[in-house]
Amino acid sequence: MNATARRPRKVVIAGYGMAGARLAENIRARDPRGERLSVTVVGAERHAAYNRVLLSSVVAGTLPRDAVTLHPESWAAEHDVTLRVGATVRGIDTAARTVSVHDPGGGPTALDYDALVLAQGSSPWIPPVDGLVHEDGSLAPGVCAFRTLDDCEEIAGRARAGTPVAVLGGGLLGIEAARGLAGRGCRVTVVHPHSHVMERQLDRGAGDVLAGTLAGYGIEFRTGTTAARYVPGDGVKLDDGGYVPADLVVVSAGVRPETGLAASAGLAVDRGILVDDCMRTSDPRVHAIGDCAQHPGTPPGLVQPAWDQAGVLADLLTGADSAGRYRGTAAVTRLKASGVDLASFGDVGSEPDSPEAEVVCLNDPARGRYAKLVLRDDLVTGGVLLGVPDAAANVAHHYTHRTPAPADRLAFLLGRALPEEAVRAPSPASMPGSVTVCECNNVPKSGLVDAWRRGARSVAGLAEATRATTGCGSCTGLVRGIADWLESTE
Template sequence: MSPRRVVVAGYGMAAARLAELVRAADPAGERVALTVVGAEPRPAYNRVLLSGVLAGTLTPADIALHDRGWAERNRVGVRLGVPVTGLDRRGRRVRLADGTSLGYDDLVLATGGRPWLPPVEGLSDGRGGPAEGVATLRDLADCLRIRELARPGAPVAVLGGGVLGVETALGLAAAGARVTLIHPAAHLMERHLDRTAGMILARLCRAAGVRTAIGAAAVRHDPGEGVKLDDGSVVPAALTVVTAGTRPETALAARAGLAADGGIAVDDRLRTADPRVRALGDCARAGTPPQGLLRPAWEQAAVLAGLLTGTAPDARYHAGAPVTRLRAGGVDLTAFGETRLETDSADAEVISYADPARGMYAKVALDGDRVIGAIALGLPDAAAALVQLHDDGAPTPADRPGLLLGRALPPAAGPGPDSLPGTALVCRCNSVTKAALLRAVRETGGDVAALARATRATTGCGDCLPAVRRLAARRHETEGTPA
C-alpha cells in the first residue's frame, strides 16, 4: 500500500512538532509521505525564544528547531518561502504562491496567528500591515527589523501591556532602548492578573528601566514623532512596537468555505467540517478559542501524529488549562485559572501574600483542598509547586503560608522526571533529554540557572521548570548515572 500523502500548510512550531512525531512513529515513511510548505524562508525555529533574540541574549541560530538538512534526513519534503495561496477541496490540491500545486490525501492547516493592529490613526499602512515607524512581533524577520530600529538609546514605544508587550518592553530595555510601555487598561496583563499583581509587575518594569503609561489609550501615531495619548501627551518614539494581541491566521480555510470565525473550527480529532482537512496550533479552534500558547499546539501535534500514521487511532484532543508564564528582565511570573477572585469570595478560599517592595506576590484560589487558580510573581518555587498541584489535581498541603512561599513540596517529592527514561524529552522547547540534564547536573553542580546555561532547558515556555528543579535537587544522587 502506498503511503498517505499529507501536506502541512505552515512550517512553524506546531508543524515542526507534527513532522517530528510523524517520523518518530513512521521513520521509513511507509505510512505517511509528508510535505511541509512554509511561508517563511527558513526552517522552523522556536518562536517563544524570539524575545531572547530581541534582548540580544540569543542569536537566530540558537533558536533553530530544525537545521537545513533535517528534512532530507527525515524523509520530509519541504518548500520554504512559498505560502499556500489556495485550496481546492474537491480536487484535493493546494496551490502555492510560485504557481505550483500539490495533491494531498490529508491536508493540515498550521498557519499560526498574525498580530492585530488596533484601529489607532497612523498605525496601519492601509493594506493591513504596519505603517512606517511601526512594527509587530511574530516572526524572526519582525524581530531582526525591530533590533535594527531599536538601537541602544533609541526611544521606543510598546503598545499593549499583555504578556508579549511586557516581555518585549523588558527585552528592548535590556538591549539599551529607552522604552515606554503604553497600556489602555487599569493595570498590566489584566486578562491574567488581579490589580495587585499588575501593579507590582509595573513596579518591576520600571525598576528594569521601562517607563509605563498605564490606563492611557493611544490615539495617533506619527512617524518620527511617536504616539499621542488620550490625555494629549506624546510618547516620543523612533519605533512603535504593537503588541496588542494576535488573531488566528484563517484566510485559507475561510476562502475554502470552512468555518473559521475566531479560529478554524475542528473536532477532537482536529478535523474541520471536511474530514480531509485538519488544523492545529494557533490557527485552530479546538473546542475553546485558540490560546496562542505552545502547549496546546504540541498536544494537538501528538494527537494528530497518532491519527495520521494510524499508530494511535483512538487519540483525541482535550483542551487543558492554560498556564501563562513570563520570564524576562529578572521578572518571573506564572498565572493560571481563577486569578481574579478576591479574599472575601464566597465561591472559593482565596489566600495571598504581597511584598511589593521586593517584587513578590502569591495568590492561590482553592476549591476545597484543590488549587483552581494562582498567581506567583517573584516566587518561582511557589509557582512550580502550584502548577504541579493543579496539574496533578493533588490535595493542597495544610501549610498555606508554606504553599504561598514555595515551601509546600519538597523538591524531590511527588511524581516527576524520576520515572522517565534517559531519552525522554524534559524540555521540549529546546529538545533537552533527561540524560543531557543529568550530565549537566554532574558537570555544573546543578542549580537551575547553571543547567539553563548549559542546556537551555527552562528558557522556552517554562513548563519543564518543576522537572528540571527536581533533577537539580538530585545532584548528590547522580554519581554513576548513565548519561
C-alpha cells in the same frame, strides 16, 4: 497484495511554525520510514522553524537567532519530509483534495492530499491608529510588529541605547519586548488600554506589582489610554492628550488566528478554525492545530495546546492510537523577562471573599512579590506567582497534573511545601529520576540520563534528544546542572 493499498497517505501541512514542525516530528517518530504517511510541509517564512516563544530573548539580545532554530538544515532530508520554505498555501479545493501553493521562486503549483493540516498560527493585530500603516498595508517607518524572527531582527537593529521606544500593548508579549528593550538601554514607554498590564493573565494586584517591578528597570507605563496618532520621527499622541516620544514603535496589541484560507474554502470558522477532539474541521479530511484552531475550552495563543494537539493528531494520522482525542490543555503562562519571575494559570480573577473558591493571596509590593492561589475541592484551579520562584514550579505542577494541594496552603504558596522528592533532592545527583525537569515537554531526569548515555553529551544534544529546554527555556539551568553532574561522574 494490491500495490495501491500500500501507497503512503499524503499529508500536507500548511505552516512550518511551532505546531506544524512538531506535527511533522511526531509523525516521523511514529512512522520513521514513511511507510504509512508521506509528509509535505509548506511554510510561508523563509527560515527553518524556530521557537517563537524565545523571540523575546532575541529582542533582548540574550540569545542569538541561531539558538532559537528548531531544526538543522538537514532535518527534512534525514526524516523523509518534503519541505517548502518561503512558499504559501493560497487556496484549498476540498472537493478535488488539492491545495495551490505559491512559491516566489517557482510560481504556483498544486499538491494533492489525503489529509490536510492547517497550522497557520496567528498574525499580529495592528490597531487603527493614524500613521501606523501606509495605504498599501505596510507599516510606516519605525513601526514594527512582534511576531516573527524578521520582526525581531528589525526591532534589534533599530534599538540603540537611549532610543525612545513606545510599545503599544502591555500584554505578555508587550511586557517581554519592553523588558528586553530596556535591557538594551532604550527609553521604553508601554501604552496599554486597560487599567493594569497583562489583564488576561493577572488580577489588578499582580498587575500593579509587576508594573512597579518593571518601573525599577526604567520602563514607564501609560495605562487606561490608547495611541491616537503616530508621527514618524516624533512620537505617539495618546487619546487622553498625552504624548510618548518614540523613534521606534513596537506594536504588540494582540493577535488574530489565521482563518482566511479556511473560510474561503468553506470551512467553519469563528474566532479560529473550528475543530473537534480529533482536530478535524468541518471537512473531515482537513485538520487544524495550534493558534489558528479553535477548540472548545482551550486557551488561545499558547504553545502547549499546539504541541498537545500535534501529538494527538500524529497518533490519529499514523494510526498509532486511533482512539486518541484532544481534551484540552491546562496551560501555564510564564513571563520571560530578565529579573522578573512570573507564572500565571487558570482562574486568576476569584477574590479571597469568593463563595465558590478557596483563595489565598499575599501582596508584597515593596519586594515585588505577589502570590495568589485559587483552589476548588483541594485542586489548584488558578494562580499567579510573581517573585516567588520556589513556589511557582511546584504550584504550576499541581495545576497541570491535577494533584491535590498540600493542607498547609501558605507554605505551599511560599514554596516551603516542596514535594517530598524535591526536599530530598538538593542536587542533580540525588534528585530522583522521576522528577520532571522540563515541564513544557514533560521530560523527567531519567529521560535526560538515558539520552546522555545514548550519546547526547551537551545541553544542546540533550535538547535535541529529549526536547528539554525547547519550550519556555526556564529549565535550561537545571539541565545544564544535570549535564555537568553526568560529565563529572565519567
